[in-house]
Amino acid sequence: xxxxxxxxxxxxxxxxxxxxxxxxxxxxxxxxxxxxxxxxxxxxxxxxxxxxxxxxxxxxxxxxxxxxxxxxxxxxxxxxxxxxxxxxxx
Amino acid sequence: xxxxxxxxxxxxxxxxxxxxxxxxxxxxxxxxxxxxxxxxxxxxxxxxxxxxxxxxxxxxxxxxxxxxxxxxxxxxxxxxxxxxxxxxxxxxxxxxxxxxxxxxxxxxxxxxxxxxxxxxxxxxxxxxxxxxxxxxxxxxxxxxxxxxxxxxxxxxxxxxxxxxxxxxxxxxxxxxxxxxxxxxxxxxxxxxxxxxxxxxxxxxxxxxxxxxxxxxxxxxxxxxxxxxxxxxxxxxx
Numbered sequence: 001x002x003x004x005x006x007x008x009x010x011x012x013x014x015x016x017x018x019x020x021x022x023x024x025x026x027x028x029x030x031x032x033x034x035x036x037x038x039x040x041x042x043x044x045x046x047x048x049x050x051x052x053x054x055x056x057x058x059x060x061x062x063x064x065x066x067x068x069x070x071x072x073x074x075x076x077x078x079x080x081x082x083x084x085x086x087x088x089x090x
Numbered sequence: 091x092x093x094x095x096x097x098x099x100x101x102x103x104x105x106x107x108x109x110x111x112x113x114x115x116x117x118x119x120x121x122x123x124x125x126x127x128x129x130x131x132x133x134x135x136x137x138x139x140x141x142x143x144x145x146x147x148x149x150x151x152x153x154x155x156x157x158x159x160x161x162x163x164x165x166x167x168x169x170x171x172x173x174x175x176x177x178x179x180x181x182x183x184x185x186x187x188x189x190x191x192x193x194x195x196x197x198x199x200x201x202x203x204x205x206x207x208x209x210x211x212x213x214x215x216x217x218x219x220x221x222x223x224x225x226x227x228x229x230x231x232x233x234x235x236x237x238x239x240x241x242x243x244x245x246x247x248x249x250x251x252x253x254x255x256x257x258x259x260x261x262x263x264x265x266x267x268x269x270x271x272x273x274x275x276x277x278x279x280x281x282x283x284x285x286x287x288x289x290x291x292x293x294x295x296x297x298x299x300x301x302x303x304x305x306x307x308x309x310x311x312x313x314x315x316x317x318x319x320x321x322x323x324x325x326x327x
Contacts, residue, residue, distance in 0.1 A: 006274075008279060010279070022262060039273050039275060046272075047239055047273065049239050049280065051279055
């Protein structure tokens, strides 16, 4: 299975980068965006930090094993948390 | 087999025992290697042996639908298996495995319980040790509820540092992610911040602590109280 590296872009103008040296094994390129969004959602929901003021301004810059850019996934792409199963009164 | 001399052991509990209590336990202590990943206690399996840690670190983890997270840490200050066995049960719903390779002195559960039943001073010391585990885990609950990832990471690194010789820790971010219950990106981010302020130096799979006091500052009071309580209860300082 191919390995992808999820570098975290943050800070003003996304000028800062937390380099992912370890990566995650995924089934293929189609799994990259869902994985990035899942991790982003968890960071937004649960991770307290003084380093990132607003998670929604962050992005994952994803590279492959050869170091080539695969895609950039902005955290803002996460949809509102009402998708999937929440009870919505009519 | 030759038994280790009390002055030669590294385990702080064994060192804190009266010479008499130690002499009673010594014939039952078996030195063993503790390789990385070794299971010391399996979830809900009978605890046949306890381990006085001499070097290395054992993690207590909880496993659930949302993943595995560390909920306790035992190194040379402690005894793996103490809380179930000393409090009168033979199993515990948590995994205990070697997180950093080392060595230990193994003792059969029955032998330790018999020694404890025979000595009020030993009972007092070991139950005080269980209290220090409770204090540690309550602190963890507190930290996990309200502290930032960088403070939690700083505390965790300090706790590891207390349990190793030197200032270097061999750790993958993936592993830290599991230990702290945070996405790997969050760990990387926090490590980068600690590195940026000169408190650590990070290399692939390796963290060198450069400024211990600086880490204590970052932990923002998260580190220290349980460690002081251990010193007070076990070592009388």
